[in-house]
Amino acid sequence: MYQFDWSSIPGALPYLWQGMARTLQITVTAIIVGILLGTVIAVLRLSKNSILSSLAALYVNGFRSIPLVMVLLWFYLLVPSVISKIMGQPHMDIRLLSAFVAFSLFEASYYAEIIRAGIQSISKGQVSAGLALGMNSGQTMRLIILPQAFRRMTPLLLTQAVILFQDTSLVYVIGLAEFFGVAYNTGNRDGTLVELLLFAGAVYLVICLSASTLVRILQRRLAP
Amino acid sequence: MISIKNISKWYGDFHVLKDCSTEVNKGEVVVVCGPSGSGKSTLIKCVNGLEVFQKGEILVDGVSVGARGTKLSKLRARVGMVFQHFELFPHLRVIDNLCVAQLKVLGRSKAEATEKGLKLLDMVGLQAHTQKFPAQLSGGQQQRVAIARALAMDPIAMLFDEPTSALDPEMIKEVLDVMVKLAQEGMTMMVVTHEMGFAKQVADRVIFMDNGQIVEDRLKTDFFSKPGTDRAQQFLSKILSH
Numbered sequence: 256m257y258q259f260d261w262s263s264i265p266g267a268l269p270y271l272w273q274g275m276a277r278t279l280q281i282t283v284t285a286i287i288v289g290i291l292l293g294t295v296i297a298v299l300r301l302s303k304n305s306i307l308s309s310l311a312a313l314y315v316n317g318f319r320s321i322p323l324v325m326v327l328l329w330f331y332l333l334v335p336s337v338i339s340k341i342m343g344q345p346h347m348d349i350r351l352l353s354a355f356v357a358f359s360l361f362e363a364s365y366y367a368e369i370i371r372a373g374i375q376s377i378s379k380g381q382v383s384a385g386l387a388l389g390m391n392s393g394q395t396m397r398l399i400i401l402p403q404a405f406r407r408m409t410p411l412l413l414t415q416a417v418i419l420f421q422d423t424s425l426v427y428v429i430g431l432a433e434f435f436g437v438a439y440n441t442g443n444r445d446g447t448l449v450e451l452l453l454f455a456g457a458v459y460l461v462i463c464l465s466a467s468t469l470v471r472i473l474q475r476r477l478a479p
Numbered sequence: 480m481i482s483i484k485n486i487s488k489w490y491g492d493f494h495v496l497k498d499c500s501t502e503v504n505k506g507e508v509v510v511v512c513g514p515s516g517s518g519k520s521t522l523i524k525c526v527n528g529l530e531v532f533q534k535g536e537i538l539v540d541g542v543s544v545g546a547r548g549t550k551l552s553k554l555r556a557r558v559g560m561v562f563q564h565f566e567l568f569p570h571l572r573v574i575d576n577l578c579v580a581q582l583k584v585l586g587r588s589k590a591e592a593t594e595k596g597l598k599l600l601d602m603v604g605l606q607a608h609t610q611k612f613p614a615q616l617s618g619g620q621q622q623r624v625a626i627a628r629a630l631a632m633d634p635i636a637m638l639f640d641e642p643t644s645a646l647d648p649e650m651i652k653e654v655l656d657v658m659v660k661l662a663q664e665g666m667t668m669m670v671v672t673h674e675m676g677f678a679k680q681v682a683d684r685v686i687f688m689d690n691g692q693i694v695e696d697r698l699k700t701d702f703f704s705k706p707g708t709d710r711a712q713q714f715l716s717k718i719l720s721h
Binding site: 398406 | 529551553560564569579
């Protein structure tokens with residue numbers, strides 16, 4: 256029978272917490288940038304201008320057809336040279352920076368689709384009402400449609416955030432130690448890999464289950 | 480005030496409006512009626528440019544609606560519209576429904592917009608509901624808010640697109656009462672409705688549409704006493720006899 260040895264976990268907690276902080280850093284950055292950029296892309300995709308809408312469609316379909324790991328690696332190889340060309344030697348960890356960029360752009364394509372569906376779920380009459388009051392189409396979108404669409408989409412946006420939170424563990428491919436990476440390294444070093452991965456799994460489980468519960472509560476509350 | 484000249488509109492091959500012409504003078508109330516699908520709603524939506532038309536011209540206070548140089552948003556800010564399904568903004572409180580366009584389109588101050596809004600809610604008898612959300616109101620109350628919202632822009636004319644068609648019977652009167660009051664105060668109004676009682680009470684003229692055409696456009700008394708066409712007569716006898 257396998258003998259579990261949990262002894263290395265208490266000592267590793269500070270490092271694990273640092274890893275979790277990094278995980279959250281990437282997640283939050285990607286959520287904020289992803290939703291902002293995703294909104295712009297969604298609006299462009301719904302625009303009557305066929306060039307703008309097909310460019311937006313290309314962006315969305317492009318990112319959605321490439322595995323995230325590959326996007327991460329590409330940006331890791333690409334970002335340093337671009338950055339150093341623009342602003343010389345960066346002060347920030349280049350791996351973290353490229354993770355920020357890759358996740359933000361990647362998530363934007365998923366958020367764009369959620370937001371597009373949200374916008375389309377608002378009745379055309381609301382647009383007419385905004386326009387009839389003399390608002391231009393930008394004001395109608397900003398003041399009337401998007402606030403309603405976001406309220407309706409909140410559960411979906413949160414669900415996507417939960418997926419993103421788990422996906423951040425993929426940054427191990429560019430050698431960045433977030434929560435999962437720290438757990439793995441610690442376990443490897445101390446010969447307690449099984450215990451640390453079980454522990455890490457439990458932490459992911461608790462966080463994601465709580466978030467899903469929140470989503471369900473919100474869904475019930477926001478139901479029209 | 481509103482001058483519609485030889486308007487034609489197609490949806491693909493379907494000819495929705497066929498060479499429609501009419502005038503609405505300042506202070507006049509014109510009721511537009513006719514069977515469903517006759518193009519009445521489409522016609523009044525052309526007046527503020529919510530629907531585009533392919534031929535003809537509409538002038539609102541001398542401004543051509545379809546012309547290239549016309550800023551539609553500017554024109555719409557001066558023409559109020561009330562919809563069949565109210566179209567209140569569900570995420571905004573009643574008072575904010577009345578203020579949002581005053582603030583963002585007319586550039587009024589918050590205090591000025593709120594004062595105007597409260598005055599109008601008082602006028603439509605909803606001063607007790609300013610802080611509620613639209614979903615907390617009955618249909619009749621929502622439509623009265625919608626009328627107040629349009630009036631908050633100080634419109635030169637008001638368009639009503641079947642304002643009572645989505646209401647329960649017992650709520651129709653409270654909305655019509657507001658509209659009658661408005662008509663009596665001299666508002667220029669174009670009203671698509673089946674409420675012939677309203678037409679008899681305050682309309683100056685009645686337009687009867689069928690199949691995309693303006694079949695009759697006559698003074699109210701003439702329209703009700705001796706409709707000029709069989710089609711209008713049939714329509715009237717059907718909706719008046721029930």
